[in-house]
Amino acid sequence: MNFEAIKTVEDEFQLATYKKMNIAVTRGRGSRVWTSEGDEYLDLYGGHAVCATGHCHPYVVQAIQDQADKVLFYSNLVYSDTRGLAAEKLVSVAPDSLTKAFFCNSGTEANENAMRIARMATGREKIITFTGGFHGRTADSISATFLGKYREIGKPNVPGHISAEFGNIGSVRNVVDENTAAIMLEPIQSMAGVKEASPSFFCELRELCDETGASLVFDEVQTGVGRAGNWFFAGSSMADGVEPDVISLAKSLGSGVPVGACLVNEKMASAIKENDLGTTFGGGMLAMAAVTATLEAIENDDMISNAVKIEEHLRRRLEGIEGITEVTGKGCLLGIRFETPAGDIHRKLLGKKIITGTSSDPNVLRLLPPLCVTTDEIDQFVEAVRS
Ligand SMILES: Cc1ncc(COP(=O)(O)O)c(C=O)c1O
8 A cells, every 4th residue: 555545544444633744654673664655764763662672673573473373362360371481571670679560551551550559558549640740541540640731631530649840859748648659750751851850859759658658659661671771760870779669661561562561569569469450451472472572682682781872872972963952861762952843853854764753842852762773873863963
């Protein structure tokens, strides 16, 4: 099908809920995708932070094909070696205190479950999140999203949600109380324009949670699985070593096969009983094969070190470029602040066959490339920005 035919059929039979780029992607390899018209694009958006191992990483593709040949799916009511090994592998790369996994299907679902786990563990209801954080579009997650018009879209909101200011511990102290079940945050606020807090903020949050009995939840749907230059933001120097009670994950975890997860510590795990959580598709064999292969591919190809190298290289190459005022973020989750609207830069780059992302900050361009992106590919981006 050519582009016009693809666009016509998509537009005719789907709700118009997405603002799309005018290309149809039909093939991908590494950091490159090809369109219906045969054009090659450099993908620095990674399918919205999903394609961490690169498009169609051969090791991941082989694992999915092998699993598809054995059994595609069976539910959690039977045991599965594939599921058990995926959980073991995920826990093995997690910070030490996070010892058990619960699998679901998406980021919003991971956050819904994270909040439920915190409520069950504390017997409390209130959830504190932060202005600028994005947590998903289902009822509880959208109610926790104090960004733009999301809570408005999600009305009527789930009760018990309140916001504080990201990076400001005093504002959290003002709203935390004996009914607070969780303080939940995106450790780097991606959609808000790649906003960061100081490592000491995470220590202060941990102390506050320990003091008040609230649970600490890191929404690592974007920062997790290597993207920020560490397996997880939790436990790294970015968080000054702080480990939360729950980490929620999705996006990169399955290299594009839909999968989400909550990682929890022993305290949270001990509060969860049979039938407290559940989902039909969560932990299905195809997704679990993708999880193990994704984590092994990242490890085998040393992609986390590459993410660190990419950040350093990009920061160095962007130094002194007129019109750029700031670079924020870590590893392969980066925001570039321009003096002019980022939407214009995004369109200019698309014209040069480079896919990037925008954010809710009109001047911040977001890069969420595969963790295997090369310095040469970053140079291609920098030259396109300059010209
Ligand atoms: C930090 C964060 N949390 C949660 C979500 C929701 O994930 P999903 O779209 O898979 O439901 C997203 C999606 O962009 C996200 O960036």
